Amino acid sequence: MAKQKYYVVWVGSQPGVYTNWIECQQQVNGFEGAKYKSFESLAAAEQAYAQGWQAHWGKSGNSKTAAVKAKTAPNSAGKAVQNSGTGSNEQDEIDYYTISVDVGTAGNPGPIEYKGVDTATGEVLFSVGPIPNGTNNIGEYLAIVHALAYIAKTGDSRNIYSDSQTAMKWVKQKAPNTNLPRNESTREIWRLVDHATQWLNTNTYATKIMKWQTDLWGEIKADYGRK
Numbered sequence: 001m002a003k004q005k006y007y008v009v010w011v012g013s014q015p016g017v018y019t020n021w022i023e024c025q026q027q028v029n030g031f032e033g034a035k036y037k038s039f040e041s042l043a044a045a046e047q048a049y050a051q052g053w054q055a056h057w058g059k060s061g062n063s064k065t066a067a068v069k070a071k072t073a074p075n076s077a078g079k080a081v082q083n084s085g086t087g088s089n090e091q092d093e094i095d096y097y098t099i100s101v102d103v104g105t106a107g108n109p110g111p112i113e114y115k116g117v118d119t120a121t122g123e124v125l126f127s128v129g130p131i132p133n134g135t136n137n138i139g140e141y142l143a144i145v146h147a148l149a150y151i152a153k154t155g156d157s158r159n160i161y162s163d164s165q166t167a168m169k170w171v172k173q174k175a176p177n178t179n180l181p182r183n184e185s186t187r188e189i190w191r192l193v194d195h196a197t198q199w200l201n202t203n204t205y206a207t208k209i210m211k212w213q214t215d216l217w218g219e220i221k222a223d224y225g226r227k
Helices: 021-028 042-051 136-154 165-173 184-202
Strands: 006-011 016-018 035-039 098-105 110-118 124-134 159-162 209-211
Touching: 006 021, 006 042, 016 021, 016 042, 021 035, 035 042, 098 124, 098 136, 110 136, 124 136, 124 184, 136 159, 136 165, 136 184, 165 209
Parallel strands: 098 159, 159 209
Antiparallel strands: 006 016, 006 035, 098 110, 110 124
């Protein structure tokens, strides 16, 4: 479990010291020139706030503090130039203003289902399945593309978390690399895969697809709890 951290907002909607990331994020999301950072103790955070951003912001310092990476301002249409990366494995804070996706399986291959949820609240934003015959990675691939299409359609500005590095790679490649055969039992899953792949190849997006750090944060918020 991640350690308790404290967040200093020097420049944002309401500067101050915050005890959780969600409240900090509310002050800095979309705020041009926001300056904020996390600290491992309340005393250190309060001292840094009093000293001002010039002494701390953008500096690693000698203590074990970690700068919270700035979030890009929301895009207005939900679609823009495609993001060239698939997320960073160096992120040490959960971005709660995101959509988390995951797949539930009963055998691999076997019946699968997937969903996307609001990372902060757990609210289910979309859910598909069960689909008769598929694989875990294919389900993860479909979930990510479904989230991308959902964001584009609704004009949402959130980024996406997935715990599947393989699926993230497939999305970047705009096609899955799977040995799942095409036959009567896989007809439905392949229909969905072909549709998702077509979407990737005919749309652009600015949404970031980020790796959920299971070792640090526990199971992704969309997890089906079947392990």
